[in-house]
Amino acid sequence: MSHWTTLREFPLDQDLTELARFIQRCHLPLRISEEGNRQRLSTPDPRLGDLLLPLLDRWSAGELDLDQVRVEPVPAEPPEAGPAPDNAATDAADTSADNTSADNPGTEPPPAAPAQAVSTLPSWPWHRTPLSLVLIALCFIGWLVVRENLEQLLAIYPQPSGGFSPGNSSLAWHLRNGEYWRLWTPAILHFSLPHALFNAMGIWILGRPLEARAGKLAFAALVLIAAPVSNLAQYYWSPQILFGGMSGVVYALGGSVFVLQRWQPQWSDVPAGIVALMVGWLLICATGLFTFIFGVGIANAAHLGGFVSGLLLTALYCLAGGAKNFAASGVRENDTTA
Missing domain, CATH: 3.30.70.2080 (Alpha-Beta Plaits)
Structure with a gap:
């Protein structure tokens, strides 16, 4: 070394x-x-x-x-x-x-030793991205909750078979009983360890650069709005299905990165092509091919709802002047690069 x-x-x-x-x-x-x-x-x-x-x-x-x-x-x-x-x-x-x-x-004059490429991807200090680290921890906590069969405390109950109307739905029953946390908590639930790992990796790659640049308040607003939007999108799309996972939030982060990389083309904290890969995965899953081959259900509506909410919220953020925090991929105050 x-x-x-x-x-x-x-x-x-x-x-x-x-x-x-x-x-x-x-x-x-x-x-x-x-x-x-x-x-x-x-x-x-x-x-x-x-x-x-x-x-x-x-x-x-x-x-x-x-x-x-x-x-x-x-x-x-x-x-x-x-x-x-x-x-x-x-x-x-x-x-x-x-x-x-x-x-x-x-x-x-060049240095005596041959020049070597320098990575432009930041390695953020822990104190700059506490909310992202909490989200990553919640992915694995949610997996443990499901392992212990405690998901009924956090999930939106699936709608019984029969006619569906918003006023008589299982979600309406939760809200009438004051269980408003269920608008957010399905994002915590993860039904397998690979599921938790995949979403944790997405937050590590996308969430930490966003939080470090935009700040904790803006990042928290994005997550707190995107989570219920993606959960509600999935519930109303398939009310009879039990669902969970942080994927909707991860797709909201992807939508945010998509807007920022076009608003500030020089910003390169997130590797190029990540958002294209996410959109490609969304389209593949939407065809039902993955579910047909592996027999695993995919919350496509949550992904789409999260992505759209990330696009819209970040566009508003940029219009309000927040894009200046992403003006350059280089080091700004308190940034750390490796």
């Missing part, structure tokens, strides 16, 4: 988005992390410090625009050429530094 050396520290309130874009664009072996109430720029190759620190000094002083700086390889000297005098190396370094001004951007 590489040993990472700290090149420079920055205060938490300093916006390092431009630096993060520079690292990503030039494929430099650097990372930005939050440690000890500071933002740290680290590298596995300490030799990079001699090349980058003068550049960072000028950037911090406002003399340099990193978006105008590019890194290009320097051709190696022919084998027959003799070693250059010591002062030649110094002159070359001085010339390179002079050429990286904002008025006349030049080239920056």
Whole structure:
């Protein structure tokens, strides 16, 4: 495992988005992390410090625009050429530094070690995503509840056979008895361990970036609205069927990501193609093929209801100005990248 050396520290309130874009664009072996109430720029190759620190000094002083700086390889000297005098190396370094001004951007020498790609996917600190972690825990708690045959405490009772009307439904009976929690709690129930694992993974991939960027309040509003919407969609679609699972919430997160990735195309905390995969899975399940082959029922209405609610709620969020929190895929205040 590489040993990472700290090149420079920055205060938490300093916006390092431009630096993060520079690292990503030039494929430099650097990372930005939050440690000890500071933002740290680290590298596995300490030799990079001699090349980058003068550049960072000028950037911090406002003399340099990193978006105008590019890194290009320097051709190696022919084998027959003799070693250059010591002062030649110094002159070359001085010339390179002079050429990286904002008025006349030049080239920056590459690190001695070969450049390697840097991941842009954040590894969020735990305190930034507590609600997502609670949802993940609830997936497995719901599985244990079903194992102990206690799901009747949280589920919406299936509608008895016969005519169905909203006023005389099993759901109406729950509400008349003050059991309003049943609008939300079916999302907790999971009827198998793979079901719980799948939804927990969806929340980990989609939920944590959304919560970390949008904040706990906006994320909680999305979940608390999407859960009953997806549950009600599934109940009214198939009132005679017992259902449960966090899939409707996960699809709401997918709908949210779909809107945000189009509102802010540079935001890349969530891997590209995830939402397309989710929509493809929804369409496959809607055909009944999965149920026909494996004999497992799929809450397609809950998926669709959650996805649509995620689309609409996030569109409202963006119209209200919330999209600015997703303006860049780079590191913002208190973000941690790995």
